[in-house]
Amino acid sequence: MPNPYETLGVARDASADDIRRAYRKLAKIHHPDLNPGNAAAEAKFKDIAAAHALLSDPEQRGRFDRGEIDAEGHEAAPRRPGYREYAETATGQRYSAGSAGGETGGWDPEDLESIFGSMFTEANRPRNQGPARGADARYSLTTSFLDAVNGATTRLTLPDGSTLDVKIPPATDDGHILRLRGKGNPGRNGGPAGDALIAITVAPHQYFTRDGQDIRLDLPITLQEAVLGGPIEVPTPGGAVRMRVPPHSDNGTILRLRGRGVPGRGTTPAGDLYATLRVTIGTPDEALETFLRSWKPATAANPRQAMETNP
């Protein structure tokens, strides 16, 4: 045993109170019941307890100081079984945290998982135990506006080089996820394959925009077509359609082509196509200039009148 004064960190002439204080301070830190499994703390505590036993007894302390006994000459009484010896065994279940008024015990599966995480989440999976369905595979696919409206079949090249023919149904929305059953990762031990989940992105169209089931379109017309009316061809997702522009149509007039929007699907009826007329003058010829110079409108119109009263 080392020098008891050094063990307790006190001077040779320390008072009994100093020794007691030093002992308490160290014992608090190294008490075996408070440090289960820490062999170093246990050994240290034995030294501290022995040093305290020697120095707290005035007679023993005096003999040690006079050199009549060395530190080994006084062994502390062997320690009784501590609380630790009981608490670590099944007996300790009696004082399991939170078990006052009724013993709880054993492993809580959630706790098991939170402590040992990966080990038991992996082990709990039905791995090697029987058929298991393969995982779903996720892909994304960008399709043209018209293919999404009309439906199409597109070939998707997978990361591994294989290809997958994806049938895009008519009226497919942007953000729609197609599920191809059994086209995902293979199953294990004869289990079914997972599904392929394909997120569809619809590329914008140069002229058409989609508004739910309806489609909108800015449709350029000539001055003559606007004023005099007449048959014109209107592009629609399903192909060009002939219609009449009524006479005296103006810039911004909206014409509706019933049923020419997004095709119907299931219980959803087909949408309409709304064409907004955009009067396009183009490069005026001399005749038009000559006419307009001599033109005196019967009713003088000021299209900016509303702006003047309400700047």
Added chain:
Amino acid sequence: MMTRTLTIDIIIRAIDGIKRPDLDRWIENQWVRPDAAPTGYVFTEIDLARVRLIHELVHEFQVNEDTMPIVLGLLDQIYDLRRRLHQLGDAIGQTASPDIRAEMIARLTGGEAA
């Protein structure tokens, strides 16, 4: 460990300096949980060790009684954990092959696999 029937008088005699009202209060606080019998409390060895520990905490380490539930609560949780680790160790010992056990020991102690 041997099991014997311990009455409250035996407990009082076994621990130097313990006072009956203190022990009664600790039981009331459920810090110590002896079994109740028609003849009075019946303590087990772990109860005795726990009374001794609480007595030490109070008198040697000056843990006051307001703080005691926190100290005991944390202590109980530590021992719960250690019992579970023992169980886990037993389960591994009974199920894992010697190879795996050797590799686990090496991994946990930071040494080389045998």
